[in-house]
Amino acid sequence: MDTTIVTPNGAPISSRFHIKTTPTAGRAVFATNPIPKGTPLVTAEDCLAPVILRIYRKEVCGWCYAYNLGRPMPFRAPDIGFAFCSTECEAKFRSDAGDIGVQAWTAVELLTRKSTRRVERIENDILTDIDAPRPNPCEIQAAWLKAELHGEAIRLARLATTDATKPPKAIRKAFSTPPAVDILPFFLSVLLSAHHHPDTTTAHISALASTQTPYPHASDLRADTTSYLHLLSILPLPLLPLLTPTLCLNLTSQNAHNSFGIRSSHIAPFQSPLSADPDGDEFFGYGTWPSASYFNHSCAPNLEKKRVGRVWYFSAGRAIESHEELCISYLGGEERSWSLDRRKDWLSRNWGFECTCQKCSAQEAKNGLYPSETIQQA
């Protein structure tokens, strides 16, 4: 077994564990010494590319992701299209975005609101596409090349100072397709992070595991290229040099392997968020935390994870031996009790990998010996 120790950009550093390459599951985190149950291991505060789905924007705080069982958040910010649980959260959002970020969110909100009625067309698009094969790397490259050429025309049009009352042709052509309302914020939040933290953002994203075929359907690829063109058409000019097809494609490729769901967590009144279930049912968005992205999945995880606001906490769920791999579960709630076949199928379809965790490997070995009995119990 390959035992090379690696230190990817943005990965956590600790005396309790290190990151090594594995033969079957990319890089993984291993204990360097025995770890007692309950030991805190990683606190991930580096929330990157958070997306709160548009349909939840009024119910979920745009900064700390608080959720009050579907009731609207008390502080609405219609200019930027978010709602907040407190004025402090709104102030933190605005300060993190900076003036240029607030301008950018306002531009995205205007575009999204103007075109909400046309969004139905996107949904129909997805339905027609559902049985089509995943776009392959050549198709992906061709689509982005086409977008890049169209994008060049938009950049030139925006740089040319003109008094024309009508938007230039390249921009009108981009707007002939309705906006992908949940992709625009995904690209924009990373773009702002890259603008404010140029040294770390792209380095941390590029270090993450990625895939060459991140788009489940051709409509997902179209949504990305369209969002690129829409953002080029509306964002403040100083952000445009950072917005490139490479950035967008890298983001989507890495997101497919590293995003954490932002869920309701079933926080009942008076329940401490630390004791809530982080995989609670309601899925209202997702985000990437690079420092939390090196834990592989296990169907019998030895780590527990909790999200409190924008921070994920990872701790030992049981006593862990030296050299043991530290794993979380990518399955939520009841999915953890599914059969071996159902778990494997779900992980393969949603995450794109064949699970090689110890529990699955042991069950498969057993099934090889006694197939019909053990599949029922898995």
Ligand SMILES: C[S@@+](CC[C@H](N)C(=O)[O-])C[C@H]1O[C@@H](n2cnc3c(N)ncnc32)[C@H](O)[C@@H]1O
């Ligand atoms: C969040 S990343 C984990 C770190 C990753 N192994 C790396 O090299 O950066 C998730 C990816 O790791 C791999 N992975 C995680 N758990 C796995 C498992 N149980 N079996 C096989 N591959 C796994 C898959 O490629 C998955 O998409």
